[in-house]
Amino acid sequence: MPMKIAGFGLLLAGWLLVLAALVLLPGGLARNAFAAAGLGVEAVGLVLAVRAHRMPDRK
Amino acid sequence: MAPRELSEIQTAVAAVCLLLAPLAAAGLTLTNAGLGRLRNAAHAMMAALCAIAAAACAYFVLGRSIQGETGAAAHVLMLGGKPWDWLGAMPLFFGGPGADLAGWIGLVGASLAALIPPGSGADRWRLAAVSVSSAILGGLTFPLFAHWTWGGGWLAQLGYRDPGGAGVIHAVGGLTGLAITWIVGPRRGKYGSGMPMAIPGHNAVFVLFGCLLSLVGWLGLNAAGSVIFGGAEAATLPRIAVNTVLSAAAAALATAAVTRYKYTKPDATLTANGWTAGLVASSAVCASVPPAAALLIGLIAGGSVTFTVELLDLRLEIDDPGGSISVHALGGLWGIVALGLFGHGNLLAQVVGVATLAGFILPFAWGVNALMNLRLRQRVAVEGEHQGMDLYELGAGAYPEVVTHDDHTRQDSID
Numbered sequence: 001m002p003m004k005i006a007g008f009g010l011l012l013a014g015w016l017l018v019l020a021a022l023v024l025l026p027g028g029l030a031r032n033a034f035a036a037a038g039l040g041v042e043a044v045g046l047v048l049a050v051r052a053h054r055m056p057d058r059k
Numbered sequence: 060m061a062p063r064e065l066s067e068i069q070t071a072v073a074a075v076c077l078l079l080a081p082l083a084a085a086g087l088t089l090t091n092a093g094l095g096r097l098r099n100a101a102h103a104m105m106a107a108l109c110a111i112a113a114a115a116c117a118y119f120v121l122g123r124s125i126q127g128e129t130g131a132a133a134h135v136l137m138l139g140g141k142p143w144d145w146l147g148a149m150p151l152f153f154g155g156p157g158a159d160l161a162g163w164i165g166l167v168g169a170s171l172a173a174l175i176p177p178g179s180g181a182d183r184w185r186l187a188a189v190s191v192s193s194a195i196l197g198g199l200t201f202p203l204f205a206h207w208t209w210g211g212g213w214l215a216q217l218g219y220r221d222p223g224g225a226g227v228i229h230a231v232g233g234l235t236g237l238a239i240t241w242i243v244g245p246r247r248g249k250y251g252s253g254m255p256m257a258i259p260g261h262n263a264v265f266v267l268f269g270c271l272l273s274l275v276g277w278l279g280l281n282a283a284g285s286v287i288f289g290g291a292e293a294a295t296l297p298r299i300a301v302n303t304v305l306s307a308a309a310a311a312l313a314t315a316a317v318t319r320y321k322y323t324k325p326d327a328t329l330t331a332n333g334w335t336a337g338l339v340a341s342s343a344v345c346a347s348v349p350p351a352a353a354l355l356i357g358l359i360a361g362g363s364v365t366f367t368v369e370l371l372d373l374r375l376e377i378d379d380p381g382g383s384i385s386v387h388a389l390g391g392l393w394g395i396v397a398l399g400l401f402g403h404g405n406l407l408a409q410v411v412g413v414a415t416l417a418g419f420i421l422p423f424a425w426g427v428n429a430l431m432n433l434r435l436r437q438r439v440a441v442e443g444e445h446q447g448m449d450l451y452e453l454g455a456g457a458y459p460e461v462v463t464h465d466d467h468t469r470q471d472s473i474d
Contacts, residue, residue: 004241008422015418018411022217023139032407039410042418053241054376 004052010045014038065160069286072293073160076283080167083276084111084174086269090335091178091381093265094328098447099182100261101457106177106189113190114173114197118166124149125202126165129211131155143213147206160287165205167280168228169197175232178381180239180437182246182258183444186452188437195427196235204231204420208412209288218405219412222289223281223342225394230416231424233388236379238425243438245378247445255373258380263327270311270334277338278303285346299345302353303338306345309354310337310361317365329368332382333361336390343394347402356397360390392416 017038025031065073088107095103127133127147132155134146149155153162173193177184207214208227221227249256260266282299285291291299314333318326337357344356367385371377377384392413399409428437443451450456 008425011418011422015414018414018418022411023141023143035407035411035414038418039414042414046417049241050375050377 001052004049007045007047007049007052010048011042012045014040014042014045017041065286065290068293069290070160072296073283073286074163076279076286077160077163077167079279080164080171080276080283083273083280084167084171086271086273086276087171087174087178087335089265089269089272090331091174091181091269091383093262093269094178094260094381095181096258096447097261097458097461098449098456100449101453101455102186102448103177103181104457105453106184106186107174109186109190110173110177110193111170113193114169114201115166117194117196117198118169118202119153120151121198122169122202122205123153123162123165124151125199126161126205127210127212128156128159128161129215131210133206133211142216144206144211144216145213147202147210147212160283161209164280164283164287165202165209168205168224169201171224171280172201172228172232172235173197175229175381175383175387176236176239178383179233179236179379180243181380182448183439184239184243184437185439185443188431188435191431191435192235192239192428192437195431196232196424199427200235200420200424201227201231203423204416207415214408214412214415217411218408220289220347220398220402220404220409221343221395221412222284222287222291223277223345224284225339225341225343225391226412226416228391229339229342229387230391230395231420233384233386233391234416234421235424235428236381236383237377237388238421238428239437240377240379240384241425242428242432245376246380247441249378250376255376260328260380263331266328266331270331273335273338274304274307277307277341281342281345284342289346291346295346298350301350302345302348303341305350306341306353306357306360307334307337309357310334310340310364313358313361314364317362321365326365329365329382332368332386333364336360336364336386339387339390340394340397342391343398344402347398347404352397352401356394356401359397360393363389363393 018035021034092103125147132148133144136143205227206212311334315325315330337360340360398404399406
C-alpha cells in the first residue's frame with residue numbers, strides 16, 4: 001500500500017508540475033520542457049502504482 | 060467568458076440528437092454484459108441500471124452545481140496574475156438556469172461515464188458498491204472535469220477542447236475503472252501460476268449488437284456536444300456523422316486485421332472493443348478534422364486495442380473483463396491528443412488535459428474509492444464469486460433454464 005500511495009503521490013506531483021509550468025512560465029521552450037518534465041514524473045508514478053498492484057501476487 | 064448563445068435551430072438539433080444518446084448507454088450495457096460470465100449476466104445488467112440511476116441522482120443533487128456553465132457563478136483563483144476557474148458554483152438541485160441543454164448533456168454524460176467502471180469490475184464488484192461509487196462519479200468526479208472542460212473552467216480557458224466527451228465521459232470513466240480494478244483485484248483464478256487464465260465473455264451476440272446500438276447513441280452525443288459546446292451549425296452535422304462512422308469503421312477493421320494476424324482468426328469481442336475505441340476517439344475530433352484524419356485516428360485507436368488489452372491482461376495483471384481501460388481510458392486519451400495533432404487545436408492544452416486526467420482524476424478516483432472500501436467492501440465475498448453474482452446478490456440467474464456450475468463443482472468434476 002505505501003508504494004501505491006507513493007505512485008499516486010507522484011502522479012499528483014507531476015500534474016502540479018505541469019500546472020506550475022503554466023502559471024509561472026510565460027511560454028516557449030522553457031514552459032514546454034517544464035510541462036514535459038511533469039509528464040515524466042506522472043509516468044514514473046504510474047509505473048510505481050502498476051508495480052505496487054502486481055506485488056501482492058508475487059508474494 | 061460569456062455563455063454561448065445557441066440559435067433556435069441549434070437548440071432543436073441538439074435536443075433531437077440528445078434523444079438518441081441513451082442508445083449509447085444501452086449499447087455499452089449490452090457489451091459489458093456479454094463480456095462477463097454467464098452466471099453474472101443479470102447482475103451486470105442490474106449494475107448498469109443502478110450505476111445510471113445513482114449517477115443521475117447525484118448529478119441532479121450536486122453534479123450540475125459543480126459542472127456549472129460558461130459565464131455562470133464559479134470559484135476563481137488568481138494565480139500568476141490570471142484568473143483560474145476551478146469549480147462551478149451554481150445552486151444545488153439543478154438550480155439557476157434549470158434543466159437546460161448543458162444540464163441535459165451533463166446528465167447523459169454522467170450516466171454514461173458511470174457505466175464504464177462496471178465493465179472493469181465485472182464478475183466481482185458488489186451492487187451496493189457499484190451504486191455508491193457511481194454516485195461519487197456522477198456527483199463529484201465527472202462534474203469536476205466537466206466544469207474544467209465544458210463549463211468554462213481553467214482547461215477551457217487554456218484552449219482545451221473535447222465537445223463529444225472523449226476525456227470528460229470516457230477517460231474519466233475508464234480511469235475510474237482502472238482504480239476499481241486495483242481496489243477489487245482480479246477475479247479468482249485469473250492469475251495463479253503460469254499463464255493468466257482466459258475467461259471469455261458469455262455472449263458475443265450481445266457484445267456485437269451492443270456496438271451497433273452504441274453507434275446510434277454516439278452519433279447523437281457527438282452531434283449534440285459539438286453544437287452545445289463547440290457552437291457547430293446544423294450544416295456541420297453531416298461531417299460529424301461521417302467522421303464518427305469512419306473512425307469506428309476503421310478501428311473495427313484495424314482490430315479485426317491485427318487479431319487475424321496474431322491469432323490466425325479475427326477475434327469478435329476484441330473487434331467490438333476496437334469499434335468502441337474508434338467511437339470514443341471520435342468524440343473529441345468529430346467536428347474538427349477532415350474525414351481522412353478521422354479514418355486515421357480510428358485506425359490507430361483500433362489497431363492499438365489488441366496490444367493494450369494484452370499488455371494490461373497478461374503483463375500488468377489488470378483484470379478488466381469489459382476492456383474498459385483500453386477502450387475508454389486509452390481511446391479517450393488518444394482522441395484528446397489527436398485533436399491537437401490533426402484538428403488545429405492547441406496541442407499543449409490537449410496534453411495538459413491528458414496530464415490532468417492521469418495526474419489528478421486517476422489518483423482522485425482511486426482515493427475516494429479506496430476510502431469508501433474501508434467502510435463498504437467493494438469486492439464480493441468468496442462464496443459469491445464461486446456461486447455467481449446473479450444467485451448470490453440477486454437470488455436468481457439471468458438464464459434459469461441453463462444449469463451453471465460453481466467453481467467448486469467444476470473443480471470436483473475436473474478432479
